[in-house]
Amino acid sequence: METPAPASPARRTVTNGQRTGRPYDHSSDALILANTLDLLVERGYERVTLDEVAARTGKAKTTLYRRWATKEDLVIAAIRAAGRPPEADRLPDLGSLRANLLAVVDSPWLGGPQRRLSIFAGLASATQVSERLADVIRSEVTEPYVEVYRRLLHRSIDDGETTAHFAASTDLLAEVIPAMSTHRLSTSREPVQRDFFVSVVDDVVLAALGMTTR
Amino acid sequence: METPAPASPARRTVTNGQRTGRPYDHSSDALILANTLDLLVERGYERVTLDEVAARTGKAKTTLYRRWATKEDLVIAAIRAAGRPPEADRLPDLGSLRANLLAVVDSPWLGGPQRRLSIFAGLASATQVSERLADVIRSEVTEPYVEVYRRLLHRSIDDGETTAHFAASTDLLAEVIPAMSTHRLSTSREPVQRDFFVSVVDDVVLAALGMTTR
DNA sequence: GACTTGCGCTACCGCAAAGTAGCGTAAGTC
DNA sequence: GACTTACGCTACTTTGCGGTAGCGCAAGTC
Structure with missing residues (x-):
């Protein structure tokens, strides 16, 4: 706030x-x-x-x-x-890209991952109302949020860490898509899977928000 | 139609x-x-x-x-x-999970990947209008679409193909997140990246649609 | 205590958009 | 040709909601 x-x-x-x-x-x-x-x-x-x-x-x-x-x-x-999402530069480096990304996912911004996603859905309709509103949503929500992930990722790429990291954690994806069929994030799921899932979800929903067709 | x-x-x-x-x-x-x-x-x-x-x-x-x-x-x-998305059982097996998934992505349903995503955004607002409308969207759009991917994936898991496949193609993810900052799918991007990106996008947006908070 | 401005309230205006009524006419069936 | 029903049109009713007016009162400053 x-x-x-x-x-x-x-x-x-x-x-x-x-x-x-x-x-x-x-x-x-x-x-x-x-x-x-x-x-x-x-x-x-x-x-x-x-x-x-x-x-x-x-x-x-x-x-x-x-x-x-x-x-x-x-x-x-x-x-x-x-409020705004945490800024990449101010976040402590937790040692791995993965840990850093998950820290953003679990940040209390917009009430945490669950509620954040609900809010995104609500904002989706608002982007169709006026240019001005759409711009605010983009500049206050979409852009800064994507920016955090982007920055963390670029930092990791520069360090040469990235590829190995992703290769190591992507077996999860095999679980992610079937899990989605529940259409609820609240169902039980192993914590690591959940986290990774939500991070992808958040990001992509934002991309969709930015993609209004006006 | x-x-x-x-x-x-x-x-x-x-x-x-x-x-x-x-x-x-x-x-x-x-x-x-x-x-x-x-x-x-x-x-x-x-x-x-x-x-x-x-x-x-x-x-x-x-x-x-x-x-x-x-x-x-x-x-x-x-x-x-x-109309409805293609049904998994009727799709020809293209030999790899990846190829099968991409076939769904590129299917002309809802005007192909680009327009499909726009339609999802439009539907997001509609899910907030009434239970009845939300139910129709879920049963006619969300569920069947996720179901295709889920079926294809499960089939591949049963064949023991999956893990190896995903591990092989996930370097892409390192490019996907930064690419999203453009907030446009229309910008130039290598085709394989685009396809994989859109597939994730579609799926996840659908999950969000199913997640209304009413 | 005089003055100023916010608060809550009730009533109201204006407008857009869902939905209707009724008419003259078009396009069918018998 | 008689009959029936859809079409296009214009005009209308209704409703919801954004936004306003004005009043009596509360809470401040000087």
């Missing part, structure tokens, strides 16, 4: 310099944005209604509009507030 | 047995359904309007409603009319 941006107040009457009067109560912004993201995941962009966001949060709809000018702005803020 | 189902006429006045009067002109059903699918891909379910489907097809909106009772019915028909 990040601070919800200067809230770009929808239309604030500008009193020069100093502000008086009752201040914004930003204590519940995080809750609003979290609920927005939840709804986005459950229903997709078009079926998110601000009435429902307001109801869930216990805020008045008008309050939402005091902070974000449009629904699109609110959703963008929610996406931004979800 | 399949015959567009008995069209389950929205509400037909039942004259017993024999029908007289001007018959339905089903010659353009395929066109209607194709345009519906196109729009679904371009815009996502919510932004498909029947006015636009009608306009594109050159038919009157009321004509659409004479054939499909609701928008949802029309979209379902469009998905059904898109």
Whole structure:
């Protein structure tokens, strides 16, 4: 979670310099944005209604509009507030490419691998709404996430580690595809397989997100 | 393309047995359904309007409603009319698992690999609309498609071929992830890499489609 | 205490899009 | 030719939802 941006107040009457009067109560912004993201995941962009966001949060709809000018702005803020994936350069080197990749997979970003995948599905619909929204998703979610993996991989290639590594771990693929037929990640599966599976999944779903046909 | 189902006429006045009067002109059903699918891909379910489907097809909106009772019915028909992936049992054995998998990848189902992926993206939003629609997508698209790969793979495992095969071809993975950063499949890439990439992509996107959180 | 501005509420506007009604006409069956 | 039903058209109703107006009150600053 990040601070919800200067809230770009929808239309604030500008009193020069100093502000008086009752201040914004930003204590519940995080809750609003979290609920927005939840709804986005459950229903997709078009079926998110601000009435429902307001109801869930216990805020008045008008309050939402005091902070974000449009629904699109609110959703963008929610996406931004979800934070960004870890940066490759700041991650400790765990000794092997594989370990480094798995660390990213298991990072708590977007609630961890399970929920992350759900969010991707929700975002897929949002990319069809507007260029602006699609751009935000790309620049805030897709690109940075793929970038981590790419960086880790390139680093490993430069070290000459890569090929051997992949050759060693790819028997897993033989299990991955049949496992997919369950269509659930929650079913029991050996941990290593799961991890590798999710990493591929995440990446590829992102690629699909970037591939809207507009 | 399949015959567009008995069209389950929205509400037909039942004259017993024999029908007289001007018959339905089903010659353009395929066109209607194709345009519906196109729009679904371009815009996502919510932004498909029947006015636009009608306009594109050159038919009157009321004509659409004479054939499909609701928008949802029309979209379902469009998905059904898109046909099903090839069945594993009917595919010729090309000698290696890899060749068999690639044959599926390159099958013309849903317009071939490129367009197929776009359609998946469009369907992702539709899975959030209703249980019924989600079920159709799962049973008509997701399940059968994953099933092909699964069957081919299992067959290969039973033959003892699998592990060796995958080990031999997985250096590709080292290229796949960085290549994804382009977020386009249309960029130039060596054919074998592309094929393998797309096969993974297709499969995994499908898994994501099956994973709606409703 | 005077002033300012956010909050919650209720009511409302505007618009897009699903779905319908009814008409004149086309294309069939008997 | 009489009859029936689809087609295209225009106009309409309904609904949901984004977004706004204005009020009484809360929570701050001076």
